[in-house]
Amino acid sequence: MGEFVTENRIWDPAETMPHDELRALQLERLVQTLARVAEVPFYKEAFTKAGVSPDDIKTLDDLRRLPFTTKADLRDHYPLGFLAVGRDRVARFHGSSGTTGKPTFVAYTKEDLSTWADLCARFLVSGGLRPEHTVHIAFGYGLFTGGFGLHYGVERVGAAVVPAAAGNTRRQIMLLKDLAADVLVCTPSYALTIAETVGAMGIDPKELSLKFAHFGAEPWTEDMRAQIEADMGLLAFNNYGLSEVIGPGVSGECAARNGMHIQEDHFIVECVDPETLEPAQPGCQGELVFTSLTKQAMPIIRYRTRDIAQLDPSPCACGRTGIRMDRVVGRTDDMLIIRGVNVFPSQIEEALLRVEGTAPHYLIEIGRPETLDEVKVHVEVRSKDLSDKMSHMQALRDRIGQEIHSITGIHADVYLVEPQTLERFVGKAKRVLDHRTEKNDA
Amino acid sequence: MKIKQLSVFLENKPGRLSEPCHTLAKAGVNILTLSLADTQQFGIMRLIVKEPEKARDVLTQSGCVVKVTEVVAVEVEDRPGGLADILEIIEAADISIEYMYAFTFGRKDKAALVFRFDDPDKAIDVLQDKGVNVIGGVELYDSAD
Numbered sequence: 001m002g003e004f005v006t007e008n009r010i011w012d013p014a015e016t017m018p019h020d021e022l023r024a025l026q027l028e029r030l031v032q033t034l035a036r037v038a039e040v041p042f043y044k045e046a047f048t049k050a051g052v053s054p055d056d057i058k059t060l061d062d063l064r065r066l067p068f069t070t071k072a073d074l075r076d077h078y079p080l081g082f083l084a085v086g087r088d089r090v091a092r093f094h095g096s097s098g099t100t101g102k103p104t105f106v107a108y109t110k111e112d113l114s115t116w117a118d119l120c121a122r123f124l125v126s127g128g129l130r131p132e133h134t135v136h137i138a139f140g141y142g143l144f145t146g147g148f149g150l151h152y153g154v155e156r157v158g159a160a161v162v163p164a165a166a167g168n169t170r171r172q173i174m175l176l177k178d179l180a181a182d183v184l185v186c187t188p189s190y191a192l193t194i195a196e197t198v199g200a201m202g203i204d205p206k207e208l209s210l211k212f213a214h215f216g217a218e219p220w221t222e223d224m225r226a227q228i229e230a231d232m233g234l235l236a237f238n239n240y241g242l243s244e245v246i247g248p249g250v251s252g253e254c255a256a257r258n259g260m261h262i263q264e265d266h267f268i269v270e271c272v273d274p275e276t277l278e279p280a281q282p283g284c285q286g287e288l289v290f291t292s293l294t295k296q297a298m299p300i301i302r303y304r305t306r307d308i309a310q311l312d313p314s315p316c317a318c319g320r321t322g323i324r325m326d327r328v329v330g331r332t333d334d335m336l337i338i339r340g341v342n343v344f345p346s347q348i349e350e351a352l353l354r355v356e357g358t359a360p361h362y363l364i365e366i367g368r369p370e371t372l373d374e375v376k377v378h379v380e381v382r383s384k385d386l387s388d389k390m391s392h393m394q395a396l397r398d399r400i401g402q403e404i405h406s407i408t409g410i411h412a413d414v415y416l417v418e419p420q421t422l423e424r425f426v427g428k429a430k431r432v433l434d435h436r437t438e439k440n441d442a
Numbered sequence: 443m444k445i446k447q448l449s450v451f452l453e454n455k456p457g458r459l460s461e462p463c464h465t466l467a468k469a470g471v472n473i474l475t476l477s478l479a480d481t482q483q484f485g486i487m488r489l490i491v492k493e494p495e496k497a498r499d500v501l502t503q504s505g506c507v508v509k510v511t512e513v514v515a516v517e518v519e520d521r522p523g524g525l526a527d528i529l530e531i532i533e534a535a536d537i538s539i540e541y542m543y544a545f546t547f548g549r550k551d552k553a554a555l556v557f558r559f560d561d562p563d564k565a566i567d568v569l570q571d572k573g574v575n576v577i578g579g580v581e582l583y584d585s586a587d
């Protein structure tokens with residue numbers, strides 16, 4: 001196995017297509033895609049406004065002349081303004097819930113569903129799935145793309161599916177045990193719940209036959225991977241996708257587990273600075289932007305995902321040629337720019353997790369007393385952290401500061417505060433107090 | 443012979459010191475002595491009280507972060523060099539002191555030192571060996587009545 005955590009298997013030879021062939025195929029498919037969207041009112045209008053015609057796109061670099069598409073554009077054309085085929089050709093609708101109420105819908109033709117199954121089969125196989133396996137899918141089946149996408153991928157490989165869907169953890173564990181599933185598909189946080197419940201039920205995780213897990217649909221960390229793998233005795237793989245692009249299957253990890261290969265024969269990826277929208281520096285984090293190349297029902301051009309990640313074009317030991325993306329570190333909506341550095345609240349949380357073991361309560365306060373940004377991170381002290389020795393408390397504070405620096409590259413003043421003094425929020429916590437914007441408002 | 447000490451985490455802001463004291467007073471817990479270690483940002487208040495478990499419970503209920511640790515109290519003779527003698531014994535035995543503070547107790551206003559040792563059991567043995575009066579909880583608490 002060498003540098004692989006499991007056997008390196010490739011589902012589709014297209015995954016290892018040489019780069020020049022891949023670029024030629026991308027251009028050919030991009031031109032076809034632009035022809036397909038020519039009559040979609042949104043694109044027609046947007047292209048005219050940008051002063052560009054699909055005929056102007058002669059090279060892959062020309063893609064940058066086309067305007068971006070955003071979630072707001074999809075919402076503005078609710079419900080089906082982006083449909084590029086007649087209703088008679090639509091085989092399926094899915095959707096993603098919006099925080100503001102109405103979902104945004106995506107549509108698939110029969111061919112799209114088949115493409116989607118293949119894309120999911122690719123990452124499932126690269127992460128250990130074999131035809132003789134049984135796969136337990138604990139994703140919701142519904143408008144959400146997770147359940148169906150993975151379901152089709154497993155079927156395409158020829159393995160057995162247990163469509164357990166979401167909820168009732170004890171029942172899920174009974175199914176896992178009695179049907180002896182080899183592979184678990186769910187969100188990483190639900191895997192932690194399963195691991196905890198297995199323990200509470202007095203079941204040894206080794207009584208389960210799980211060997212592999214495929215996690216997606218939410219950000220997670222290497223620490224979580226290590227914990228789940230140790231608790232459940234399996235290998236966990238990361239995959240990425242979003243319904244606006246196709247659902248799961250946009251990218252997935254291989255057995256080398258050093259990033260997720262983007263399925264570039266089906267999508268063109270760009271990484272842009274979310275402020276300037278110019279290409280991010282190579283090796284730098286930026287917002288991922290995807291253009292679909294094979295979708296029929298609802299092709300998407302330069303879709304701004306709001307997901308921040310980093311691309312790695314270096315060759316991978318597995319032989320796949322698709323560029324790799326690392327974990328999504330955050331959303332552009334949450335991103336803070338401190339002294340020119342992009343920082344996400346999730347990174348502060350990660351630093352605190354490293355120091356203390358569980359997610360404590362914290363507040364990030366940013367100010368600009370003179371010309372430079374200053375960051376204070378207030379962290380609530382808990383009984384188990386408390387020492388009667390001053391030196392220990394100062395060391396705890398310093399360790400938090402060091403972890404924040406090593407993860408974000410910024411220096412933060414850490415303030416230990418009394419418990420229950422930081423405001424509690426229901427739902428999405430407001431962890432940031434940015435005095436710089438207050439000043440601008442005044 | 444060890445005595446339970448409560449440590450309370452405090453932010454360094456006006457009025458914070460009095461809150462835990464009020465909480466204990468309301469609960470009828472008698473504070474024998476109190477010492478404070480602080481930085482610009484935060485402090486740790488260390489308390490010796492007659493009923494440490496009860497004190498911990500009421501403080502925790504009031505929202506304080508509290509830790510109970512074991513410390514050693516010794517009586518210091520009221521003569522020049524009384525303190526130096528004790529420190530010499532401790533140094534000779536190679537026992538390290540994390541921190542210490544002094545207070546008076548008892549009807550005759552006897553002086554006592556509270557030590558936080560890294561190895562309290564060894565310290566007690568060494569001190570008693572040299573005839574130093576290590577004060578137990580009962581003696582200390584009774585003196586407060």
Ligand SMILES: [Zn+2]
Pocket residue numbers: 254255256257261316317318319320
């Ligand atoms: Zn690879």
